Amino acid sequence: MIGPRHIAVIDVGKTNAKLALVDAGTLREIAVEIRPNKVLPGPPWPHFDLNGHWSFFLDALSRFHAAHGVDAISVTTHGASAVLLDANGDLAAPMLDYEHDGPDTVRAAYDALRPDFAVTGSPRLPMGLNLGAQLHWMLGVDPGLDARLAHVIAYPQYWGFRLTGEFATDTTSLGCHTDLWEPWTGRPSALVERLGLAQRLAPARHAADILGTLTTEVARKTGLSPQTPVATGIHDSNASLYPHILSRTPPFSVVSTGTWVVAMAVGGAPVALDPARDTLVNVDALGNPVPSARFMGGREYDTIRSGRIAAPDAGDRQALLSGGLRLSPSVVPGSGPFQGRSGGWSCTPETDGQAMLALSWYLALMTEECLTLAGAAGPVAVEGPFARNAGYLDMLAALRPDSVIAMGSATGTSAGAALLFAGRGEQAGGTRITPSDKAALREYAVEWQQAARSETASLV
Template sequence: MPKTVAAIFDVGKTNKKLFLIDENYNIVYERSARFVETKDEDGEVCENLESLRSSVFDSLHQVLQLKEYDIKAVNFSTYGASFVYLDEKGEPLTPLYNYLKEYPEALKVEFYAKYGGEAKISLETASPILGSLNSGMQLYRLKKEKPEIFAKVKYALHLPQYLSYLISGKAVADITSIGCHTQLWNFGKNEYHDWVLAEGLQEKFGTFTPADSVIETKFEGKNFEVGVGLHDSSAALIPYLANFSVPFILLSTGTWCISLNPFNQDVLTEDELKQDCLCYMHFKGKAVKASRIFAGYEHEVQLKRIAEHFDRAAYLFKHLQFNPGMILKLANKIPENQILQTEFSEKSAFTERDLSIFQTAEEAYHQLIFDLVKQQIYSLKLVLNQGVKRIFVDGGFGKNAIYMHLLATSIPDIEVYASSVSQATAIGTALAIHDAWNPNPPPSDIIQLKYYSAIQRSLQF
């Protein structure tokens, strides 16, 4: 008898994956693809949209032929801040522009002058000013710079909703994409922002649809339910929401280290926005207050600097164990180690440190992690509120023993766990539409946890 599964497309900037997930949330099949990037009309690199489109159709066709699996549902998660502009026939009108594409300063000045200023828009949309990363600004740019193309746009769909559209044929808008640093959504009014209505953009987004909705679809003679798609950061939070009811913060660590607090719906202040706070959107439509620092990237840059200075291979540092004695020694050597970070900084103090003051590479690396954790604690406290009892650290730093021990020591009143969910984004994307394909209750053992206690409570941050 075929095994009941959900097919989940997890589309990152680098890897595009298809998973089949069974009723116990085990991954029973995986397929991965990578595409060569193409260039837009300005010569800037961007996603190869045609390759992605073809891959979705080809991959789904292939897994539908597998006799051992019965696909009951399909859903999608992708990176955010990316629009696909479709004409009346559903054909893309432009390349899939890179969200890092530089935004024209004159157009930016014009927009904020017209609609009340940067501070007002940021506060009301819970979005820092991020240029093209504010995806609403991409659509505004298309309207102003290429009105002849804008006039042909039937739908402007965020990437997850575009992939859903390819299979279901239905154009929808989803709150996890519309509500995440897009400057499209008024968090106070819980509706599209006034500027969106003034520009007539809301008509382009398709039918506003709950993120846990499904669309009954027939594809290649097979009937199944199709989800509306999710922004990947919101999807990765879902396994934690499904397994834990006690308030927590998820510290998602990678290139960016993002502190996500789904139990904090306080309105962002202007000061918090200036310190790189923003709101993501819970798949059930609640604001998720978040703060972020570029710590994973800085870790890689500074690790390379340490490795070159001490003539060591960078990979050797991955196996270093926590040495509390070394931290105490560093506290005597560097007095500011014992002082809390009191103001926001985009980089840690380590970027300005002279490596010649350290006797060994291990000592320098402990100081690097110490500095990153100090910076992280400041960022974390921007979204920390009463009632939070646990912090789950997912991603690269969750596997770093030095980082985890220092983090636990710095916040001894909160339980700190390294957590791991195999393919959290894909699992969350399947959980979002659980009731549409899975007759069983969600399992309670999706997440693996490792507890870290405060070894040296005398250490100060």
């Protein structure tokens, strides 16, 4: 085989930090280690435990290399994040949690600076979900930050910097509702200059570019060769999309599931994206704009599940189809296609099985809403945890005019990030879903869709 055989992938989602070792030939994970991505309370603001993650990654790399051998390293992380470094490469400030509401306190001032949605494809989002809003707020509340700040790097490239000592940003992270990038022109937006960051934003590179090789210190601590190559890295939803970009013929869509559920439509129907409904333009690993829509599905799943472990049975299914139990949007009201709505149960579930099935169908119906908003056409591939949720897949397959395919990877983001090295389009598994009762599921969906546009329920 030409190229690396075993690729270690640093994979940081909003909920967990992972290190996965991926076989380049099969795109299967040989080993995975996970650490919770806890938010530290501050001061000066809620932030992520970057040093704790770094120790975890180094230790796991050492174990993976001793057991299997590591030939290359790739990185993928959640979006809406950057790391600010001083001239020595140390943190100029802790990395802000994008769910902190500090940026909302200067919303009007920031709105006067940010470019239009038509230019950036970035909807105006709450808290720090627009990276530009984070930077604007931090520079305002920390009067010494501007003087300390030498480099702004996107989150995947922070880990790349720790590994190689090289500075960069990748275009998929810059294109993830940051307000900082123009996806149609492939250049920074006017906001970068307005924030005084034009000389400090690290150079933009494509995700598959080789960032560099390991520093002597990292090689010594892990046992890896100092010639081990490190890819520039990629935004996690785009990592899920990348294998399909390489292997499928448009039109098709990919649904990346995790804390966020992101529906990305490649070659779909032309649509006028509505920023008020959390639609956006992503930038794929090849630099192309991709109409997208999203909601915080993993967070909603955890909120409603609330420790329930029951599996729905046939009686639970029949009760939902005949009794009208619905979970209405939105469980997390600050994002998604029904922003500002406080959703909940139409009536109290009689069993935990009913609650879990209604939750799965709700998530599928929200996904269908996102796919429609993004102009999705052709087959839909589901990546991540929801690809193992039978109720979710059943409902989504009943609603999509073409096939729904559940991908087999435990972490679709890791396979996509590994492909930055493997560079070919073979897919690791995938099962086409046949809905159990298309007519009944569609009837339930029609009632849910009508109610979603007319009612507000109380979350219980």
